[in-house]
Amino acid sequence: MTLPAFTFQTATEILFGRGKAALAPARVAGLGNAVFLVHGAMASRADWLANGLGAAGCRVLRHAVAGEPDMAMIEAATAAARGFGAQVVVSLGGGAAIDAGKAVAAMVPATRPLMDHLEVVGRGLPLDLAPLPFVALPTTAGTGAEVTRNAVIGVPDHRRKVSLRDARMLPRLAIVDPTLTDHAPRSLTLASGLDAVTQVIEPYISTRANPLTDALCRTAIPAGLVALQRLMQGEDASARDALAWVSLCGGLALANAGLGVVHGLAGPLGGLADAPHGAICGALLPHGLAQNRLRVTDAGRAGRIDEVLSWIGDAFGVAAERGLVALADWSRHHGLPGLRALGFSSADCDSAAQAAQSASSMQANPVPLDLADLRAILAAAA
Numbered sequence: 001m002t003l004p005a006f007t008f009q010t011a012t013e014i015l016f017g018r019g020k021a022a023l024a025p026a027r028v029a030g031l032g033n034a035v036f037l038v039h040g041a042m043a044s045r046a047d048w049l050a051n052g053l054g055a056a057g058c059r060v061l062r063h064a065v066a067g068e069p070d071m072a073m074i075e076a077a078t079a080a081a082r083g084f085g086a087q088v089v090v091s092l093g094g095g096a097a098i099d100a101g102k103a104v105a106a107m108v109p110a111t112r113p114l115m116d117h118l119e120v121v122g123r124g125l126p127l128d129l130a131p132l133p134f135v136a137l138p139t140t141a142g143t144g145a146e147v148t149r150n151a152v153i154g155v156p157d158h159r160r161k162v163s164l165r166d167a168r169m170l171p172r173l174a175i176v177d178p179t180l181t182d183h184a185p186r187s188l189t190l191a192s193g194l195d196a197v198t199q200v201i202e203p204y205i206s207t208r209a210n211p212l213t214d215a216l217c218r219t220a221i222p223a224g225l226v227a228l229q230r231l232m233q234g235e236d237a238s239a240r241d242a243l244a245w246v247s248l249c250g251g252l253a254l255a256n257a258g259l260g261v262v263h264g265l266a267g268p269l270g271g272l273a274d275a276p277h278g279a280i281c282g283a284l285l286p287h288g289l290a291q292n293r294l295r296v297t298d299a300g301r302a303g304r305i306d307e308v309l310s311w312i313g314d315a316f317g318v319a320a321e322r323g324l325v326a327l328a329d330w331s332r333h334h335g336l337p338g339l340r341a342l343g344f345s346s347a348d349c350d351s352a353a354q355a356a357q358s359a360s361s362m363q364a365n366p367v368p369l370d371l372a373d374l375r376a377i378l379a380a381a382a
Contacts, residue, residue, distance in 0.1 A: 035087070213256050
C-alpha cells in the first residue's frame, strides 16, 4: 500500500471519558499556581472547578465570556490576566470560551498588539513568544476547539470573524468529559451537533485529507448523524458520549486537513449578525455539499462526496440522492432556523459570498467555487 506523506499535530494530551473532568484541578495545578479561568456567562457552572483549583493550592482569577469573543474582549481579558500574573489559562465552556482562553494564553506573553497576529484583516504575523500553558474543558459537543491551533475572533470594525493562529496554540491538555454536555438545551445540542458533523464531513472531502484524518472521519460522520437524531428524541447519555467523540474527531481532523465552503461562508456571516456559529453551519451544510457535488470534476473527490451522501441517506433511511433534502428537512423540523430567520439580509449574504472567496477555510474545499456558486448556496440556505 502506498500512502501519501502527511503531518499531524494536536494537543499534547487528551483525556476522554465520563468523570475525567474531576482530574482537572490537580492536572492544572501541575502547570502553574496562578490560574486565569475563562468560563461562560453562567458563572455558577464553573464553581466546582474554581473551588477545586483553590483546594489544589492555586490562586484563581475568573473571567466570564458572555458571547463570542471579539477584539475588545480579548484585549481586556489579556490585560486582566497579565495584571494577575497568570501562569496558566483554563477554559470551561463552549467554543466561545475555549477560543477566548486560547487567545488570552497566546497574547499574555506577546509583545505585539493582537491585530498584528490576526489573519485577513491584520498582518498575520506569527507569535513572537510561546503562549502560556492552556487547558480546555468543553461543555458543548460541536466546535472541537479543544484540539485546534486557532482562536476565532470578531473584528467589529471590519465586520469579520478571523483567526489568531499558531501551532503553539494547541492546548497542553484537553479534557473531554461528556458529562459536562449532559442536559444541554435542545437548540444548543442541535446547532452544536450539526457543527460537529460538518467538521468531520469537510475534512473528509477536503484537498488536504490524509489517512489519519480519514480514519477519524469515516466512523465519526455516521456516528454523529445517528447520535444527533437520538438526542432530538430525548436525553441519552450514550448519544452524548458519541457526539462528544465526534466533536473531538472534528477538531483533530480540521486542524490537520482543513475545512471547506460551509465554514468559508460561516466565518464572514458570523461577523455580520449575532447568530450561533453552529446554526449557521447547520443551515449551510446540505446546500454546500450539493454545490460541491454539482461542480466537482475530479473522480476521487466526487467519490468522497458520494460516500458522505450515502452515509447521510442511510442515517435518515432514504436513498443517497435524497439524503441532503432529508437532512435539511429534518433540521428545520427540529427547529434549526434558515439564514433569514437567523438575521441575515440579502445584502449580508452577498457581502459574505464576496468575503468567503478569501477565507482560509475555502483553500481546502474539494472544488473551486465562484461567486455565483457561493450565492447559490446562501440563497438555498435562506
